[in-house]
Amino acid sequence: MVSDEEKFREIEAEVLRRIKPSKEEYDLVWSVYRKIKNVVKDALEKHGVQAEISLQGSIQKDTWISGERDLDIFILFPPEWSREELEDKGFKILVEAAKKIGNYSIRYAEHPYVRVIVDSVEADLVPAFKIDSPDKIKSAVDRTPFHTQYVVDNLPLSRRDDVRLLKKFMKAIGVYGAEVKVKGFSGYLVELLVIIYGSFRNVLRQASKWKPPVYVNTLGLKKRDFHKLINILKRKYPDSVMYVPDPVDPERNVAAAVSMGSLATFSIAATCYLRNPSMNFFFPVKPKIEFKELVNLVNRSNRCMFFMMLALHRELPPDVIWGEIDRVMDRFVKIASNYDFRPIYSSAWSDEKRICIIGFEFENCLLKEYRFHGGPPFHSSERILGFIKKHYEEAYAGPWIDKSGYLRALAKRRYRIIYDLVIDRINEYLVAPDFRNNPPILLSIEGLYNLYMMDKGFREWLVDFVLRKPAWMKDCIA
Numbered sequence: 001m002v003s004d005e006e007k008f009r010e011i012e013a014e015v016l017r018r019i020k021p022s023k024e025e026y027d028l029v030w031s032v033y034r035k036i037k038n039v040v041k042d043a044l045e046k047h048g049v050q051a052e053i054s055l056q057g058s059i060q061k062d063t064w065i066s067g068e069r070d071l072d073i074f075i076l077f078p079p080e081w082s083r084e085e086l087e088d089k090g091f092k093i094l095v096e097a098a099k100k101i102g103n104y105s106i107r108y109a110e111h112p113y114v115r116v117i118v119d120s121v122e123a124d125l126v127p128a129f130k131i132d133s134p135d136k137i138k139s140a141v142d143r144t145p146f147h148t149q150y151v152v153d154n155l156p157l158s159r160r161d162d163v164r165l166l167k168k169f170m171k172a173i174g175v176y177g178a179e180v181k182v183k184g185f186s187g188y189l190v191e192l193l194v195i196i197y198g199s200f201r202n203v204l205r206q207a208s209k210w211k212p213p214v215y216v217n218t219l220g221l222k223k224r225d226f227h228k229l230i231n232i233l234k235r236k237y238p239d240s241v242m243y244v245p246d247p248v249d250p251e252r253n254v255a256a257a258v259s260m261g262s263l264a265t266f267s268i269a270a271t272c273y274l275r276n277p278s279m280n281f282f283f284p285v286k287p288k289i290e291f292k293e294l295v296n297l298v299n300r301s302n303r304c305m306f307f308m309m310l311a312l313h314r315e316l317p318p319d320v321i322w323g324e325i326d327r328v329m330d331r332f333v334k335i336a337s338n339y340d341f342r343p344i345y346s347s348a349w350s351d352e353k354r355i356c357i358i359g360f361e362f363e364n365c366l367l368k369e370y371r372f373h374g375g376p377p378f379h380s381s382e383r384i385l386g387f388i389k390k391h392y393e394e395a396y397a398g399p400w401i402d403k404s405g406y407l408r409a410l411a412k413r414r415y416r417i418i419y420d421l422v423i424d425r426i427n428e429y430l431v432a433p434d435f436r437n438n439p440p441i442l443l444s445i446e447g448l449y450n451l452y453m454m455d456k457g458f459r460e461w462l463v464d465f466v467l468r469k470p471a472w473m474k475d476c477i478a
Contacts, residue, residue, distance in 0.1 A: 008201065008277050015282045016161055019168050021066045029059055029069050032121040036073060036101055040125065043097040044075075051090070052076040052130050056144045058187055061151045063163040071123035074144060076130035083138060087111050090127040098125060108317045110140050134249045146248040151191045154247075162200040166190050168282050169200075173269045173472060175262040180322040183259035185266070189244060192218055192254060204270035212263060214242040219250060272476035284471035287463055291452050294466055298445050304365035304418070305466075307448060308332075308440035310356045316434065318352050324432030325350065329358050332422075332429040336360075339415045340367055345468065349461040357451070357458070358440075359465045365418045370396045375407030 021029075037053050044051050057072030058064040077090045094114045098104035104116045107124070114125040128141045137143055155163070167190055170176035178186035185193075193203045196218055217226050233243050233253050241263050242255035273281045298305055310328070312321065325348045333343045342363040350356040373391065376383035384407060391399050391409040398409035415421045422442055430436050445466075451458050 011277050011279060011282075012165055012200070014279070015165060015168060018283075019065045019164055020161065021064060025066060025069065028119065029071060029121055032069075032118045032123065033059075033071055033073065035118065036071070036097075036116065036123055036125070039100050040073070040075060040094065040097045043093050043100075047089075047093055049090075049093060050078065054145065056126075056148045060148050061155070061191065062157075062160050063151070063155070063167070063187070063191060065164055065167060069121040071121060072126065072144070073123055074126050074128050074141070076128055076145070079129050079131050079136070079138075081129065083111070086127050086129065086139075094125045094127060109319075137249075143246075143249060143252075147188050147246075150248050151188070151195070154195050155191060159194055159199065162194045162203075163191050165200040165282075166194060166203055169204075169269070169273070170266065172282050172284050173265055173470065175266050178257035180319045180326065182262070183257055184262040185258060186254065189254045189258075192216070192244060192247070201274070204274055207267050207270040208274060210263065210267045212241040212260065214255075214263065216242075216244040216255075218245050218247050218254075268476070269470075269472055272472065276475045276478045278472075278475045278478075280472045280475055286460055286471070287467060287469075289463055289467075291449055294452075294463065295445050297466060304362045305445060306360055306365075306419070306422075307443045307445070308358045308360075308422070309443055310358065310435050310440050311438060312350075312352075312354055312356065312434065313438070314434070315353075320434075321350055321352055321356070322348075324434055325356055325358060327432045328429055328435055329360075331431055332358075332360070332425075335425050335429055336362065336418060336421060339413075339421060340371060341365075341415075341418050341421070345465075347461070347465055349458055351455070351457075357448070357461075359462075362418060367413060367416050369413060369416060370410045371413045373398075373409045373411050375399060375409065378405045378407070 033055055040053055044053075052075070054060075054074050054076065055071065056074050057070065058068075059071060064070075075090065075094060077086055081090070091112055091114075095104070095106070098114045098116050101116045102118055104114055107113050107115050111127070113127065116123050116125065126141055126144075128144070129138050131137060131142055134143055134146050167176060167187065170185055170190065175182065175184035176190070177184050178189070193216070194200065196216060197203045197206055215226075215230055219226070219229070221229065229245055229250060230243055232251055233240070233245065236251065237243070237253045237256050240253055240256050240258070241260045242258045243253055244255040246252040246254045269281060308328075310325075329346050329348055333346055337343055344361040344363055346358065346360045348356060348358045373387075375387040375391075378384065378401065387407050387409070388399050391411055395409040395411045399407045400409070402408050415424070419442065422440075426439060430438065430440070445462075448458075448462060452462055453459075
């Protein structure tokens with residue numbers, strides 16, 4: 001009989017066999033890096049600019065996963081330069097180099113950078129400042145070299161595969177990435193967790209016991225000193241559900257992006273994996289379901305489900321798109337809740353180029369004609385008069401005084417059908433700049449057929465939206 005430890009080892013060894021880069025991949029990414037570095041070096045010399053070219057990110061730290069050939073190439077310009085010089089003079093040199101390298105595009109984060117693709121390898125050319133201490137940073141990306149060096153110095157070579165396992169685990173359950181779309185765990189945070197807790201499984205053991213807010217002592221501080229630092233972080237990040245001080249910049253919370261949903265998902269999945277390990281936690285099998293069957297599942301149960309299609313009219317960074325989607329989605333849910341349409345679920349999909357689809361499910365799409373209104377107690381004289389004035393003429397029943405001395409009424413609803421609310425309150429929930437004055441197209445699930453057939457990513461999202469049944473969760477009950 002196979003022991004629990006043997007089962008863990010067999011599964012994790014097989015996962016690593018699939019996700020660890022091959023020698024050919026290593027050779028490819030490093031040859032592309034050298035090629036790009038030489039072109040950028042020539043461009044810098046041509047303009048008489050002294051700057052350091054260095055590889056950062058998961059490839060430099062050797063924590064990358066096979067197939068994810070993303071190079072983070074930082075060009076560190078003189079610290080005496082201004083932000084304007086970096087974004088103008090420095091950036092123009094990088095664009096000039098990119099034109100000689102091949103296909104390129106300009107991307108935007110805190111400041112612009114250049115993305116090039118060479119031999120199936122995607123490389124970002126990122127301008128930054130060469131600084132000697134994290135407390136002298138001029139832009140967020142200036143921290144990256146310090147993060148890279150910290151991981152290289154503190155993550156033993158024997159634990160690089162633990163990071164790979166944890167990344168793959170998080171990707172499979174949908175919580176990997178600090179971007180707005182995911183609100184999960186960044187690669188740097190994953191590396192820190194392995195450094196602190198020692199192994200992939202030890203991180204899961206800790207996560208299975210987490211209760212928010214979660215605190216991780218990355219600095220090895222004594223209890224009193226750590227408590228002081230956490231209080232500083234709480235003032236700076238009051239909404240965080242997890243606090244992980246950055247070892248290279250202690251007053252920065254590495255886990256600021258982690259949402260309650262991502263934290264909970266990781267904790268539950270960790271509990272289930274430790275109880276019953278399986279490949280499902282790394283390579284979940286996506287359910288295959290015909291569109292007609294999906295529609296029947298919704299209609300048979302008479303679920304109140306509908307979708308807003310919003311157009312994108314200009315190129316935007318993904319974080320901006322998802323930030324605006326979240327604003328619209330959250331705002332509409334709040335408005336609908338105020339009119340008694342009880343929210344069950346909301347989620348969104350976007351190709352990040354042309355369209356966004358926001359899906360909603362409510363307990364009911366149709367409410368009764370009347371709404372119960374609880375009024376003030378009899379001793380609130382001014383509020384009493386206002387309640388009577390509002391409801392006396394038009395209420396279906398009341399105002400009446402109940403046995404506890406409170407006024408009550410049954411009044412006519414403003415909105416019985418949620419679709420009326422969608423149309424009438426459009427200016428109140430389309431608050432994001434790029435969606436304002438851009439009326440959504442309201443669709444039932446039947447109206448999504450063409451997109452379902454054309455786009456694999458959308459198809460997977462829609463199936464997940466309807467079923468909401470993660471493949472790995474089956475192993476929680478096995």
